[in-house]
Amino acid sequence: MPVDATQPYDPNNIFAKILRDEIPSKRVYEDEFALAFHDINPVAPQHILVIPKGPYVSWDDFSARGSDAEIAGFVRAVGIVAREAGMVAPGYRLLANTGTDSGQEVPHLHVHIFAGRRMGPMLTR
């Protein structure tokens, strides 16, 4: 069920558990501010999720409460992950679902990185 992005942070959400290494993930990158791992149900040949290490429900929460260092660190990490995965020349797409209408399923901010094929139109009409 989609999450309400205005709810308080739930420290037991699945990505919080991945951050604490309580459940497994296929990690591809980690630094002080971010963790990246493969999406468990990929919808593109390359589908990686990047999450901030801090407790932020959504893009809205992070952009409002995140420190300048966390925001800069996270944005740089997304760029590094895509670059290191060889996605820049062929191209890639970023997506961050926020709240109910977007279909956000996990209440910890995550940016999807999709690559490996032509992505087609942004949204279906």
Ligand code: AMP
């Ligand atoms: P969203 O709909 O934007 O909230 O995306 C949630 C994403 O998390 C989906 O693409 C799921 O496939 C992915 N996902 C859910 N559980 C896991 C998990 N344990 N490990 C990796 N990806 C997951």
